[in-house]
Amino acid sequence: MKKTPNFLLCLLILIATILVGCQPNASNGEDKVKPVNASSKSAHPLANKKIALIMQQNLGTFSAQYIEGVKEQVASFGGTTTVFTSEGDLAKMASNIDAAVNQGFDGILIDHGTKEALNQGVEKAIENEIPVVAFDAGVDVKGVPVLEQGDQKMAEMTLNKLKEDSNGKANIVKIWVAGFAPMERRQIAYKEFLTDNPDIKEVAAFGAATQNTALDTQAQMEAILKQYPNEGDITAVWAAWDEFAKGAVRAIEQAGRTDIKVYSIDMSDEDLQMMQKEKSPWVASAAVDPTDIGRIQVRYLYQKINGESPSDQVVLEPVFVDTEKLPNTNVTTNELHEYIKGWGASDQGYTDALKELENQ
The missing domain is CATH 3.40.50.2300 (Response regulator)
Structure with missing residues (x-):
């Protein structure tokens, strides 16, 4: 039998060595995966939620400040907000609720609307285990908190x-x-x-x-x-x-x-x-401070997401603003608490779990 030349044998050994070195390291037959970073390992179970805000109408600065409060509080809890506006059309509002359910949002906020238009969609959301909290709405479904301003x-x-x-x-x-x-x-x-x-x-x-x-x-x-x-x-x-x-x-x-x-x-x-x-x-x-309304509504929604059972009726405490109490210099709603007792910065709806979530 003809012997393989030495240089050819060396070449074969070299190629085999290179191939072995290129194989993935294995443990128990599985490729090793890079470790998850510590922050994602310790993520709060209430973090990264997708929240839908469904509005009957989005008009004027009150609505703008209300939306701001919703987005601010959701963001502080590590979530994201999608706003659905309905231009005053209750049929479109009902359709928007269906869309939010079908898109698999983690929670739904409702702003205004009637029970005739919304109850069916809200019930569908509950059946799909999507919590709902309403503000100034005629929604009448057991287990759905409705906020009103007094x-x-x-x-x-x-x-x-x-x-x-x-x-x-x-x-x-x-x-x-x-x-x-x-x-x-x-x-x-x-x-x-x-x-x-x-x-x-x-x-x-x-x-x-x-x-x-x-x-x-x-x-x-x-x-x-x-x-x-x-x-x-x-x-x-x-x-x-x-x-x-x-x-x-x-x-x-x-x-x-x-x-x-x-x-x-x-x-x-x-x-x-x-x-x-x-x-x-x-x-x-x-x-009631419109920005605060948005924040408080979000807190009650996150209570529901967390498996808690807040009351179906939540009354927000109103404040009387008399121009005689205002200073000579112009102030905004952010500064109004300095002159009108009880305005803004309400802690209503906070729980220890939500405070922990916000701190994270």
Whole structure:
């Protein structure tokens, strides 16, 4: 048999050595995997959640600040937020809930809406083990917390101030719209107020929620002012929503009517700026900090995600903002707590588990 030359044998040994060196190191027959870094190993079980925020309407600075609060709190818990807006269309809102369920979100936040439109979708979410928490919505499903702002109390606060300023005798214009759960609750207090104060009379009422609510309200208020052109014809405007108040205030200012005062519900930075203008007709409002509302709603949703069982009804404590309490320099809602007791920075909804999550 012919012998293999020495150089050829050496070459074969060299190739075999190289091939062995290129094989992956193995343990128990499996390739070794790089160790997971310590931070992901210790990730909190509530971290990295995907949250859907489904809104009936996204209008004005109140909504903007509310969304800001939601996103801020979710981010502090290590999650992400996707906002679904419905342009006031309840059918689209119901469709958005279905979409959030089908896309497998970890939790759903709802802003406004009626039970007729939303209950079925919310029930579907619960069946799919997706927790839901609503704000100012007519949702009526067991196990779904609904936050409200103490709407009747806010109405009473502003109406009582109107009564005080007018010595119990006034002609008022009401700006209000049906079909929204908080508006319906505010209307209850309004009706009771008129019954208890027969010398305070409603001379006109209107209101519609549109994509340009403040502008449309302004046009309607201008028409009302032409109907009642004399001093004393209208003593005050009671606006059940700050978007209504904005339109009314602009109409009154443009008409040069210094005899009419405006009382409202809800508060935003834009509202506060208008209230602080010299000789502004907008003298008072009752509200909960919209940024805080968003934060608190998120906390209750994370309680649900964590397997806890908060109450199905959560009432937020409103604050009365009187322009007489504000300083001469302009302030924003972030600074309002320095002048108005109880404003902002609420700890409502926090639990030890959520504080631990936020710290991580």
